[in-house]
Amino acid sequence: MWAAFGLLALFMLVEAVAAALTGSLALLSDAGHMFTDVLGIGMALAAITAASKASRTGQRTFGLYRMEVLAALANAVLLFGVASYVVVEAVRRISQPPEVLAGPMLAVAVAGLLANVVAFLLLRSGSQESLNVRGAYLEVLGDLFTSVGVIIAAVVITLTGWWYADLLIAVAVGLFILPRTYHLGRAALRVLVQAAPPHLDISAVRAALRAVDGVADVHDLHVWTLTSGMEVASAHLALERDADFAAVLATSRRLLHDRFAVEHATLQAEPADANGVCHESGW
Template identity: 70%
Template sequence: MGAGHDHGGHVRRAGERHRRPLWAALAVLTVFMIVEAVAAWLTGSLALLSDAGHMFTDVLGIGMALAAITAASRAARHTQRTFGLYRLEVLAALANAVLLSGVAIAVLVEAVRRFGDPPEVAAGPMLLVAVGGLVANIVAFLLLREGAQESLNVRGAYLEVLGDLLGSVGVIVAATVIALTGWLYADLVVAVAVGLFILPRTWQLAQAAIRVLVQAAPAHVDVARVRSTLAGVTGVCDVHDLHVWTLTSGMDVASAHLSLDPGADVGPVLAAARERLHEGFGIDHATLQVEPLASARLCQDSHW
């Protein structure tokens, strides 16, 4: 016998309610991405090109985030798609991390190549465009900040925008230094600094996404404590085949077999177990199988 909740409504709110800010951020960043790319070509600035490249990943990343949220919310529930397409949001976050890492590495390689002979840079236009890019990134940063706390997918876009924001600050600093001192290496130093700042954060995002994809227990959930909590429910004498994983951002799920004392009432046991999972761990989607203690031996062959 089993029991569980469908908690898809919360997942939809976690992703869908941030769709409008994502669209607004996408529009703002697309415009300034084009402006920065043209300006980087005209001024010869690697730092500005780096910022434009990061902004391109922002645009692409936000586009993937929106596509994943839309697909997940519209996915038809049928026998072959019992959890919809919520995992697409995690795949989009992983793709964003890989994409941003690739851009950062490409900029670092180009910076090293240019260190022997830094090209001339038009500091004035570079500074003007960087200020505009900073404003665009601040707007996008504020739009995505709330959603980054709830959705791994939105967090990927948020981290890209954060990197862009810092990149714009760096370009402004580089342009100012070049204008005042003529030291062309400032452009390359800033490009390298932004790349080195972004890489660790993209790797953290990738690790979080991979943790979900391999169905590891959520970092904030102590599985041993989940087991002891379920075992403490009145009428439960054994807990086995316990699994806890994350389906997508905001949706932790669990399954377990509960062996009951003779004469235990199934209904109150299931209600108490669900309540403890909700209150202690925030798990609202659980499949719990209850069985007589003698049946536990039948589960011993399952080692996963």
């Protein structure tokens, strides 16, 4: 992942400089798309590093896991700005498309494609073992097609002199990035506002906990995402009079982990006849 990150970061800068020198919007949009690859792999590396090295202290009881989510939100904002600029600039140039240096544009686009192929091969095996790596792998796979589009535009300009090819590819890439930017930003905001994970049915979680032997009722149930792939839950379990306290807690934690992939659960057990001493929060 570090090798893929370094390679793509280098070629992202090369494409950005080449876009400025050649006047190609398609190259600029491809550099923006490659930026998504670099940020995606960077966030995956940040998550792995945080998981293995970040210490929990009295003031940071969950470590630094949320840094990945904040980086994702910043990524979405930057990408929206890049994609919007490319689309607006392409529309502005329609009436009089500027001359593009197709030769250098083609050379840089081919080099970018080769960089994506190498990164694709580097990440392929790890994508079967890690969700973080798989996300980066899919980002690079998408960028492969974008690089091919830029190459096609350069070839068309070289053979026909039809400058509009550069604008069309630029707009296509910009429009391709925008939906992904929206989904990335939406997912990051969903985590930051501590909404329940979209793939979890809270009613099903509540019903499963209620079905545990010795549990009379479940209340004050909360499930949220700490960072990608790390779900957290808390709940109050009202126990029947003859319930085995330790067995109920062990079974409930195992249920949340095995069935709902909740990595960390804080469960409060209380007698069912507590008469509302432990009651639902008023939020």
